[in-house]
Amino acid sequence: MSVVTEIQPLALPSRQPILSRPAWQILILIVIAIGVLVPLCSLVIPEENPLHLSAYAMTLVGKIMCYAIAALALDLVWGYCGILSLGHGLFFALGGYMMGMYLMRSIGLDGVYHSNLPDFMVFLDWKSLPWYWQGTDRFPYAALLVILLPGLLAWIFGFFAFRSRVKGVYLSIITQALTFATMLLFYRNETGFGGNNGFTDFKRILGFPIWAAGTRTGLFLLTFAALVGSFIVCRIIVTSKFGRVVMAIRDTESRLMFLGYNPLGYKLFVWTFSAVLCGIGGALYVPQVGIINPSEMSPGNSIEMAIWVAIGGRGTLIGPIIGAFIVNGAKSFLTASLSDYWLFFLGALFIVVPLWLPHGVVGLFKKLVRRS
């Protein structure tokens, strides 16, 4: 008896959907919920009410959303293109510094020395602004720098690294060295970025007082919008043919070259785009936490980003966002209550995740769904 297997006619969409229908529905629900509830709970409901959203909670979640943008950016190069960057903290910090320059200039004459120059320059006895500070009092220019500087640095670095076919561990080490070297540069007072104190004591952003509840809420919602926007753009990239080529680079680069693809352009685009995204995350981070200093560039920070991605699940886009929330949530809880144990916890994650959660939380979730 022969079994006749009916072959379904192949029906491929002209473009893979960016998100499935239920995923869109969930996303829209979340957007509406956040867009309505956050302003309501932080601005309308009075402080005595238990439903009031405190400035502390809002800043904490806002900060983690900035980390989530960075994690998303890192996942795009690591999870999809196989380039493990241990220097994404650099792009994050550079974006933050560019925004910081604008915020420093916005202080105006309200600083400790009531000078037109930022306080640290008065302290160093500088008489005028260095050339690269020119124009940073204008927000559009500062916003442009937020995108351009991390992007340009990433492009130049990537061009030489990828053209020389530097890969794997070697590339990771170079990115680590890059962020470390830049950190040392920024620690110097002569560099003109406030030395080890960095930038702080911001007063206002776009004319609004920076610590006012309305401004905080606005920054929170802006960050949320940036996170959702980044997620959608990343989905557009990975569901395109470009995304499929990039994943093929991750899996078998040489085979792809023999098909006539030059990986250089592909790698440069994801790498640079990822750095820009990271810079945007950093730029949103600084006004919310109110400080940026060179310790943001320390190698440990970049490694932590890789942990967020690994815990959430590489190559899934939603994973790194979840990972950033789990790790940073645990961090702010543990450092507040059991501060001595945070590093042990981090170390344990380092062992547990590769051993039992190779595909992260999202991988675990998928497995459970498949089993049931």
Place this chain on the structure above:
Amino acid sequence: MSQPIIHPTGGFAGTVHLRVPGEIDVSHGVILYLEEVSVSFDALRALNKLSLTIEDGELRCIIGPNGAGKTTMMDVITGKTKPDSGVVFLGQNIDLTRLDEPRIAQAGIGRKFQKPTVFEYHSVWENLELAMKADKRWFRSLVSRLTSDVHDKIEETLKMTRLESFATRDAGELSHGQKQLLEIGMLLMQQPRLLLLDEPAAGMSDQETAQLAELLNVLRSHCSMMVVEHDMDFVAALSGATGKVTVMAEGSVIADGTLDQVKRNEQVIESYLGR
């Protein structure tokens, strides 16, 4: 794209060819031309003044003992290894030693590896889509859509390789033989002018080998082929009684002719078949 480099002997016949930049000029009937190609890895001489020409439309089988330099020769042709000296031309106008791997592939050379290398985490149809002849620059891929032409082409290739029912499965789930077939399908999509096959029948069942031979015959009408093979029966099946077989040993060609001719060649018996 850089301009193709015009071979110094390109116009020796005194005729003027109308050259389209980037197109392979085969007006003298030669698709691949290697002359005195040498490659050394430290003390090891992998290729020693290797000279070889392949006619347009020909199917050439290359045999030789292990370490004869067959894979190195493929690496030189596809740009993976740069020769220390020698001339490597595709047609009369494209100097392969000056191009990198992606450009050589775009110029029209396809390569099939010894181990089937497909993209394991991509579905079967995505593998075919990636292979398809198209503008493969990054900004094109970003906006590329799956047109009905491409769709039809993928379907046709799936049918030819008998992988229709696996179209949306991950390529990693296929059997060894199916991966080989998929790779052939990818080459069909790539539409090379010259196809290099490195031991295509290795590790295949008899049935799969027969199916492969059938597919190669389909490919044969589309492009020139160079097949490196150990399996003598397969070589015999491919080259037939009249096809040319080249024997390599120690980095150079020691004989060529029909399979029967080279089998009787004493040098060949000594270095290869006699062992």
